[in-house]
């Protein structure tokens with residue numbers, strides 16, 4: 001049997017831009033925070049280069065505008081570039097016209113920095129849900145070829161519980177790469193990265209991801225953020241206990257865990273996928 005290439009995606013944002021802290025840090029204060037995203041992203045790039053793996057980097061426009069050399073570096077190392085909004089606001093908190101303007105601004109900044117077209121989108125905190133499906137129409141109108149924002153789970157702030165678990169096309173033709181889940185007792189368990197990868201022991205993540213490859217014969221879509229390999233980041237002591245747990249749990253273990261994952265599975269960027277090849281042809 002052909003080995004399965006999975007998809008590796010990195011959401012490039014800084015530790016103070018996450019949704020868990022949006023109620024305690026206003027975006028006008030971002031500039032005054034200690035900036036750590038460049039160093040953390042460069043550490044991730046080095047980890048990937050060490051394994052010869054290419055990924056898709058969804059970059060926040062605010063970060064790209066201040067760090068065009070980082071965007072160029074990602075591109076020059078052979079990775080895909082995607083858009084992760086400009087202000088990292090949840091899509092369902094925006095009006096459609098605000099979403100359109102934010103997306104256009106972010107994409108323009110990214111394309112200016114990298115000199116290549118940006119064709120993929122990932123919503124902040126997977127915030128394309130039943131409340132904000134209008135965003136799929138806008139992404140198509142703006143010329144995006146694919147989206148990777150839908151998480152087919154029940155969750156307190158995101159998720160489309162009945163959505164397909166593997167790559168599919170929306171009615172308007174836009175390609176969707178949903179975040180991967182493991183089927184357990186009739187439920188979709190999120191196992192594809194981020195806080196879940198930090199929470200579960202590595203053996204469980206590997207078991208669940210292997211089941212997707214070996215039992216279902218499908219690729220999984222994995223995601224991580226540069227701040228997740230940075231145990232030295234400043235602590236947000238005023239955040240709620242649950243938000244702090246989600247954000248800080250096992251940061252010190254993640255780089256080594258990711259390196260194991262990169263050795264245990266095959267990966268490629270989203271635009272190298274067979275589904276996307278059709279979309280790009």
Ligand SMILES: [Zn+2]
Pocket residue numbers: 011013084088123124125
């Ligand atoms: Zn994000």
